[in-house]
Amino acid sequence: xxTPIPSPPGLPILGHATxxxxxxxxxxxxxxxxxxxxxxxxxxxxxxxVVVINTYELxxxxxxxxxxxxxxxxxxxxxxxxxxxxxxxxxxxxxNWGPAHRLLMPAFxxxxxxxxxxxxxxxxxxxVLKWERFGQAAKLDPAEDFTRLTLDTIALTSMSYRINSFxxxxxxxxxSKATAMLDFLIESGxxxxxxxxxxxxxxxxxxxYEQDIKIMSDLADEIVADRKKNPIDKxxxxxxxxxxxxxxxxxxxxxxxxxxNLLTFLVAGHETTSGTLTFAVYxxxxxxDTMRKLREEIDSVLGDEVMQASDLSKLPYCLxxxxxxxxxxxxxxxxxxxxxxxxxxxxGKYFIDKDMTIAANIWDIHRDPKVWGDDAEEFKPxxxxxxxxxxxxxxxxxxxxFGSRACIGRALAIQExxxxxxxxxxxFNLSMADPxxxxxLKQSLTLKPNHFYIHASPRADKA
Ligand code: MNH
Numbered sequence: 001x002x003t004p005i006p007s008p009p010g011l012p013i014l015g016h017a018t019x020x021x022x023x024x025x026x027x028x029x030x031x032x033x034x035x036x037x038x039x040x041x042x043x044x045x046x047x048x049x050v051v052v053i054n055t056y057e058l059x060x061x062x063x064x065x066x067x068x069x070x071x072x073x074x075x076x077x078x079x080x081x082x083x084x085x086x087x088x089x090x091x092x093x094x095x096n097w098g099p100a101h102r103l104l105m106p107a108f109x110x111x112x113x114x115x116x117x118x119x120x121x122x123x124x125x126x127x128v129l130k131w132e133r134f135g136q137a138a139k140l141d142p143a144e145d146f147t148r149l150t151l152d153t154i155a156l157t158s159m160s161y162r163i164n165s166f167x168x169x170x171x172x173x174x175x176s177k178a179t180a181m182l183d184f185l186i187e188s189g190x191x192x193x194x195x196x197x198x199x200x201x202x203x204x205x206x207x208x209y210e211q212d213i214k215i216m217s218d219l220a221d222e223i224v225a226d227r228k229k230n231p232i233d234k235x236x237x238x239x240x241x242x243x244x245x246x247x248x249x250x251x252x253x254x255x256x257x258x259x260x261n262l263l264t265f266l267v268a269g270h271e272t273t274s275g276t277l278t279f280a281v282y283x284x285x286x287x288x289d290t291m292r293k294l295r296e297e298i299d300s301v302l303g304d305e306v307m308q309a310s311d312l313s314k315l316p317y318c319l320x321x322x323x324x325x326x327x328x329x330x331x332x333x334x335x336x337x338x339x340x341x342x343x344x345x346x347x348g349k350y351f352i353d354k355d356m357t358i359a360a361n362i363w364d365i366h367r368d369p370k371v372w373g374d375d376a377e378e379f380k381p382x383x384x385x386x387x388x389x390x391x392x393x394x395x396x397x398x399x400x401x402f403g404s405r406a407c408i409g410r411a412l413a414i415q416e417x418x419x420x421x422x423x424x425x426x427x428f429n430l431s432m433a434d435p436x437x438x439x440x441l442k443q444s445l446t447l448k449p450n451h452f453y454i455h456a457s458p459r460a461d462k463a
Pocket of ligand 1: 070087088089101154264265266268269270272273276330331332335336398399400401402404405406407408409410412413414
């Protein structure tokens with residue numbers, strides 16, 4: 001016998017859509033988890049039935065490519081308007097996903113990513129230079145500067161294109177390309193919880209949304225056209241997509257699909273990584289002991305020298321800091337899947353029909369005391385090193401998703417974040433602009449810190 005899945009009281013037709021917090025959807029999902037426990041059901045508008053799972057045990061069962069496949073939850077479905085069948089927003093089984101996935105996988109592997117080291121260091125040095133020039137009195141916005149860093153890094157490593165964000169004034173106002181992308185992500189999230197008819201009636205937001213998509217696609221097309229006119233030797237992702245064939249089908253990628261994948265890299269590859277870096281800095285400042293340990297490690301490995309690719313494997317604490325930040329503040333805090341067939345999860349307890357969406361609440365799952373203990377809420381990089389990370393139960397640490405649709409950019413993101421964090425800690429004493437600041441969150445497609453400012457003073461003990 002199965003057990004009915006509890007559901008909060010909702011409205012007819014709109015269901016629970018209007019009850020979801022507009023600035024921070026996660027807040028509503030967490031509140032319901034506190035109220036209803038390991039699982040609950042929502043109706044988001046008439047046609048979307050969602051089952052939210054909140055424990056490690058249920059997630060581990062759903063991490064099974066034979067029983068479940070990635071489905072596009074509301075915000076992702078909206079994002080698809082701009083990214084179409086790029087890797088991230090392709091439907092399960094959609095024709096262009098396989099060739100692009102197989103063709104690109106090696107280029108995102110650890111060895112290939114190592115060859116991006118110099119480009120990544122180039123951009124990290126721009127951030128360091130900026131903070132040095134601003135000096136200790138300046139109130140810095142790490143989320144914004146890390147967004148410059150990640151946007152520039154993904155554009156340079158994937159398509160050898162310099163966005164040069166560090167040479168532009170404040171991102172949100174004056175940079176139309178970055179703003180278009182950001183606004184597009186925010187609007188995608190909002191659209192997901194509005195009935196189609198309301199979306200259609202909101203003409204000025206729809207116009208802006210379409211404009212943003214156009215600015216983004218024009219940028220991608222410009223870059224592809226330029227590359228065709230001025231070919232280069234570098235084996236970057238764009239060259240691969242233009243020149244390689246999928247070994248299984250013998251197919252290359254169409255210009256259109258290349259456009260959507262370039263946009264996908266820009267969109268999927270920047271907010272997530274900048275969020276991770278900002279959260280890591282926040283925690284290091286909240287937990288001074290962790291900052292001290294990290295600095296000891298970085299000083300002993302780098303000293304006063306410029307970082308080298310061979311240093312990457314000598315910074316286990318730095319890696320652990322990032323992993324722990326990704327546990328407590330996974331930038332992609334929700335993921336959605338569907339069962340191939342009607343099925344039952346939770347050891348025979350909960351019936352899920354094949355048209356229901358399962359949403360994994362990674363926020364709560366990453367705090368499941370059965371895996372992480374009673375101090376799950378605390379920032380402890382020690383959990384993520386010295387063999388402990390490898391000894392975690394399968395699928396317990398899920399910031400990058402799982403299975404065939406897991407994040408392709410994982411090695412790239414981790415290496416990029418390690419370089420940036422190591423360079424910053426090597427060069428600066430960091431402090432919070434407001435010592436009493438408590439983490440506030442803001443959500444577009446991903447989760448980011450809000451109103452978090454720091455000071456960075458060049459270290460007196462360093463030349
Ligand atoms: Mn990334 C898929 C998180 C950095 C490109 N990414 C995913 C998924 C998660 C994720 C979670 C799976 C989503 C789902 O199941 O619906 N990604 C991250 C995080 C970081 C990140 C937390 C940084 C930290 N991602 C990057 C970077 C790139 C990238 C950098 C650069 C290109 N991610 C992708 C792509 C996919 C993806 C592409 C889709 C892969 C596929 O489905 O084939």
